[in-house]
Amino acid sequence: MGATMLSLFLKYTFIVVAVALGLYLGLLGLLTTPSFQAHVVYLHKIQMTWSKNLNVPESFGFLRGQVTPFSIKSPDGQSLFAWHILPVELYRQHEADLVAEPAGFVSDSTSRAAFNLLRNDPDARLVIHMHGAAGTIGSGYRVPNYRALSAGQPSKIHVLTFDYRGFGYSSGSPSERGLCLDATAVVEWAMNVAGIPSSRILIVAQSIGTAVALAVSEHFALQSPSIVFAGTLLIAPFIDVATLVATYSVAGTIPIISPLAKYPRLFSYLRTFIKDRWSSKDRISGYIRAVTAASEKYQLTLIHARDDWDIPYIHTQKLFRHAVDATVSQELTDDEFELATSEHKQNLGAAGSVVDWRTDHGIIREEILETGLHDVVMGNPVVSLATMRLLVAADPSFK
Structure with a gap:
């Protein structure tokens, strides 16, 4: 009985993790598209x-x-x-x-x-x-x-x-x-x-x-x-959009992109998809x-x-x-x-x-x-x- 319960627990845990990972990867995919980026960055429809x-x-x-x-x-x-x-x-x-x-x-x-x-x-x-x-x-x-x-x-x-x-x-x-x-x-x-x-x-x-x-x-x-x-x-x-997404967390607690900033090559690759960069650090100097x-x-x-x-x-x-x-x-x-x-x-x-x-x-x-x-x-x-x-x-x- 104990083994069966453990097996069910592991099974449903795996399903939940797989679904969450799939949704997260789907979100990352959407974020590479200019139209979805605009909605996320500007939130103009709200x-x-x-x-x-x-x-x-x-x-x-x-x-x-x-x-x-x-x-x-x-x-x-x-x-x-x-x-x-x-x-x-x-x-x-x-x-x-x-x-x-x-x-x-x-x-x-x-x-x-x-x-x-x-x-x-x-x-x-x-x-x-x-x-x-x-x-x-x-x-x-x-x-x-x-x-x-x-x-x-x-x-x-x-x-x-x-x-x-x-x-x-x-x-x-x-x-x-x-x-x-x-x-x-x-x-x-x-x-x-x-x-x-x-x-x-x-x-x-x-x-x-x-x-x-x-x-x-x-x-x-x-x-x-x-x-x-x-x-x-x-x-x-903010410094620029790339740095902002690398530090942003929902309500200061739930990170979205920031975990990926720990992997410089992956994060650098994702940065290439950013359309509106808003480089304030360069503009303030300029x-x-x-x-x-x-x-x-x-x-x-x-x-x-x-x-x-x-x-x-x-x-x-x-x-x-x-x-x-x-x-x-x-x-x-x-x-x-x-x-x-x-x-x-x-x-x-x-x-x-x-x-x-x-x-x-x-x-x-x-x-x-x-x-x-x-x-x-x-x-x-x-x-x-x-x-x-x-x-x-x-x-x-x-x-």
Whole structure:
């Protein structure tokens, strides 16, 4: 009887293991296909707006007329859905005019009072927000983030947020090239249509949005003449897609691809199938070098929480290292880097630690928080403070 039970146990164990292995190998096979990769990397089909209408911002908690829903055209003809969000104090000052306007989607955003309040105020600042994977600009945890971005100066800081192609109401399908085109189009709308100079534009991004932000920041810095923004704020960035999948675990506990990283040849082979590589480590270095070569000033802040389950905070530490190395003539050794940065490191106890790397061309700041998770951190005061710090560093008269 005991032998029979053991035999059955081994049999069913073998079946379960075989099925699990088969599903895992099937998943790996699917991950080698570009279409499935896009769904996994961008998660753009997951809306997370619970059937709410993005053309009715009031249903997300905004005041009537506080948000202008409109669209921006990408260079290749895609329609990018966007929100222009007024800061609360500025809204209060012009409430009557804003409430009187028709609600809903606007085909011509330049005809609205909100647009004129942005374009005609020489002291206005514009935060261009680039969100992470999954959801839309109206997904639950993102809406409070916009208030945090303008909290430092609630009469002057406007927010422009948009959905990449394939997300929400935006047309098309996501890709690395496509998202870079989208971000470029949004920035050019801000500069050329709204008339906001790059010195009054702050790029703020989270998660995969940080890869987009670095791509667009480098792109404009490489123009002749170089175009540099007031600053770039990256929250929970990653090194590149290959490194991300090598470190990613579901809920921080269940690894997907990371076990294969222990086999370098196999993992290197699988890396050849990655279509959208999003090499932020190369772009952050390229951005710093481009700004330096143009004799301009960069203001770059990286923020990451130690308890981030989605993207481990070591990604920010390594990106910071790449940025620092781009400021010196010869790459620092590990010991040299540790010694150099330790002189600038400030321990804030339960709030984490900060390192400011200062050069003749600007400041690169690394903030490692003890807590904040991956998404919650975006609405915390640390982001409001970082936003104001960057804007004031770019223009000390802004208060």
